[in-house]
Amino acid sequence: MKTILNIIIKEFLQLKRDPKLFSIIFVAPAIQLILLGYAANLDIFNISTAVYDMDKSVTSRSFIEKFESSGYFSIKYYVDSYNRITELIDNGDVLWTLVIPNDFEKKLKRGEQVSVQALFDGSDGNKTSITLGYVTSIVSSYSSNILLQKSTMLNAKQPFGTVSPELRFWYNPNLKTRFFMLPGIVGLILTIITTTLMAMGIVKEREIGTLEQIIVSPIKPYQLIIGKTLPFVLLGFMDVLIVTAVMVYWFGISIKGDFFFLMIASLIYVLSSIGLGLFISTISKTQQQAMMVATFGVLLPMNFLSGFAFPIENMPGWIQPITYLIPLRYYITIIRGVILKGDGFTQLIPEISVLLAAGIVILIFSSLRFRKRLS
Numbered sequence: 001m002k003t004i005l006n007i008i009i010k011e012f013l014q015l016k017r018d019p020k021l022f023s024i025i026f027v028a029p030a031i032q033l034i035l036l037g038y039a040a041n042l043d044i045f046n047i048s049t050a051v052y053d054m055d056k057s058v059t060s061r062s063f064i065e066k067f068e069s070s071g072y073f074s075i076k077y078y079v080d081s082y083n084r085i086t087e088l089i090d091n092g093d094v095l096w097t098l099v100i101p102n103d104f105e106k107k108l109k110r111g112e113q114v115s116v117q118a119l120f121d122g123s124d125g126n127k128t129s130i131t132l133g134y135v136t137s138i139v140s141s142y143s144s145n146i147l148l149q150k151s152t153m154l155n156a157k158q159p160f161g162t163v164s165p166e167l168r169f170w171y172n173p174n175l176k177t178r179f180f181m182l183p184g185i186v187g188l189i190l191t192i193i194t195t196t197l198m199a200m201g202i203v204k205e206r207e208i209g210t211l212e213q214i215i216v217s218p219i220k221p222y223q224l225i226i227g228k229t230l231p232f233v234l235l236g237f238m239d240v241l242i243v244t245a246v247m248v249y250w251f252g253i254s255i256k257g258d259f260f261f262l263m264i265a266s267l268i269y270v271l272s273s274i275g276l277g278l279f280i281s282t283i284s285k286t287q288q289q290a291m292m293v294a295t296f297g298v299l300l301p302m303n304f305l306s307g308f309a310f311p312i313e314n315m316p317g318w319i320q321p322i323t324y325l326i327p328l329r330y331y332i333t334i335i336r337g338v339i340l341k342g343d344g345f346t347q348l349i350p351e352i353s354v355l356l357a358a359g360i361v362i363l364i365f366s367s368l369r370f371r372k373r374l375s
Contacts, residue, residue: 003219007227015231025197025235026242029189033243036185037251042177044130050077050088050097057105066142067098072134089121095131096120108146171340182253183335184308186243187328190266191273194236195298198277199290202228207286221371229274236270257338261345265334265352271359272327279366302328327362330355
């Protein structure tokens with residue numbers, strides 16, 4: 001036990017002597033969370049819009065006003081030809097154009113169906129899809145109001161019912177992207193810090209020769225493994241506390257579930273990320289190799305396949321089984337569930353069980369491989 005404690009103390013003394021590493025561990029996660037918290041926002045406002053109003057009536061202006069007052073659109077151009085529309089979209093001056101036909105008001109007054117045209121720049125599919133959702137919502141709301149007015153006018157002669165949706169969004173009432181993304185970013189930052197530091201820390205010692213000095217000493221392999229991994233587990237756990245504090249106090253996202261359960265789940269996840277870092281150290285000879293393997297072999301697949309940025313349900317059927325091998329998938333489900341929905345152990349038993357099993361398996365496998373390398 002004393003030997004393990006001495007190795008742990010040596011690791012912390014090395015950290016103290018390296019101020020750059022100190023800032024990477026304790027300052028970089030907070031800065032990254034703040035930057036990504038503002039940058040990773042899928043909500044779109046002030047969408048550049050052009051309007052081709054052929055009708056130029058009171059009703060068409062009222063219809064256009066619905067878009068202006070929504071807060072999503074910024075009408076920058078009123079055009080009078082399709083050539084001008086083509087020019088604006090080709091130059092990237094507007095994302096879309098609303099075209100109102102010249103019989104818009106007359107058809108509505110006659111009670112006929114009227115179609116309006118929306119022309120989009122589809123080069124950015126994600127942005128266009130979100131804009132299309134806004135446009136569809138406003139047009140549907142406008143149509144519902146017309147039906148409601150008709151029903152009121154005909155009420156005395158021929159009353160008929162209408163369907164009025166009352167929408168309530170639980171857990172994220174304003175549908176802010178930040179509330180969904182930030183918990184995932186916490187998991188991603190935790191993976192980056194713990195996996196990379198663990199791998200590079202051991203490879204660095206191998207490069208400068210201090211690892212060989214420890215190996216030839218009477219220290220047993222399991223003592224060296226425990227002494228090497230425990231400091232990074234503690235540092236990873238401290239990172240969890242730092243980024244969680246930034247999320248709560250900087251962005252105002254409160255934790256609705258049990259804080260201690262979240263910390264226990266985070267500690268379990270740190271075991272698997274530390275295990276991955278240990279494994280990378282066994283297949284890398286230099287810090288550069290370790291960084292490359294960590295980035296392209298672990299971090300990028302985790303980013304794309306964990307459900308952090310892209311819904312797993314939308315992935316092809318042959319890719320979805322692979323996502324079950326990604327520990328970050330389970331941790332993101334846990335952290336989002338605890339923070340946004342107030343889930344606890346009962347609701348997250350499958351995820352926490354798989355995460356614990358994955359952490360133990362990865363850590364044991366990596367430790368055995370590391371021990372074999374030492375031998």
